[in-house]
Amino acid sequence: MGNEVTNFNDILKNSFLNESMFGNLSAIDILLGLLTAFMTGAFIYFIYKITYKGVLYSPSFNLTLLIMTMITALVIMTISTNVVLSLGMVGALSIVRFRTAIKDPLDVVFMFWAIAAGISSGAGLYLLTFIGAIVIGIVIFVLSRKKHTDIVYLLVIHYTEEANDEVKRELQKLNYTLKSKVVRKKHIELTAEIGLKIDNTSFMDKLGELNGVQDVSLVQYNGDYAV
Known part of the structure; x- marks a missing residue:
């Protein structure tokens, strides 16, 4: 009778050791995810370039947005196949510190946009990625063209x-x-x-x-x- 009793720790251990917790991505899924991330990152690159209103345009920062989208997609695809690895990667990323000063607040918006696009691309939500990119791009473009009275x-x-x-x-x-x-x-x-x-x-x-x-x-x- 005592051997039939299963506690919460046993359930949790069996869940992590279950083969269903480890997935595999096909080469087509990987290529589709990276291609979607690249296309969306290129669109973000274009929108940033034509709407930039700061003092000095930085091509390297704009290129970083494109690469950041693809890298984020790669990270999401990696952790989506392995729950244990995802926990370790979260701990590793938590120690990363970025000390580069962001002078223009709108640059932060583009960085979050690139990360969000990478997450949705890596998760396989391709339609959400494209529709979200188009809508956000239109909003930024329209607002950047608005003339201020003063x-x-x-x-x-x-x-x-x-x-x-x-x-x-x-x-x-x-x-x-x-x-x-x-x-x-x-x-x-x-x-x-x-x-x-x-x-x-x-x-x-x-x-x-x-x-x-x-x-x-x-x-x-x-x-x-x-x-």
Whole structure:
């Protein structure tokens, strides 16, 4: 009677030793998964290239997105054939640390997109991979082409103390936010954030004509760095 009693540990052990826990992938399944990952990664590569709005386009990062999609698919196909191996791989991947700084938040979106596409490709969900890629690609493309009513710029002015009042008077005519002001031996550097609906920069000529103003610079600003 005692030998017939099966506890939870025995069930778990028998489950892991069962042959059904180990699967095999055919060469066709592997090629289809990698081909789907490659096609989706190439589509992500194309969308990233035509919608990039940052300071400096990085071909190496874009290529990384394509390769990441294929590698993720390969990892998913590997762990899907062996439950024991999947647990070990999860532990191995948990110690990986990526220290590369991501300057553009949209780059993180593309990285998650590449990983998600690789997961669905490796799991054999080819229709989901293609439909998801098309829908996400259209959304990113449409939003990237949307025109903003206000374009934000940084206005940098170098002037002496004698022009301080006149500079303030001219700045009051603009919708500006003071970002920084540095004073060095009666020489002042003022940085202000302004929003312009059209490319009307006539105010720069007025500022440049003031006595004591040395130079006036205007650069586009996206929230993190100037363009």
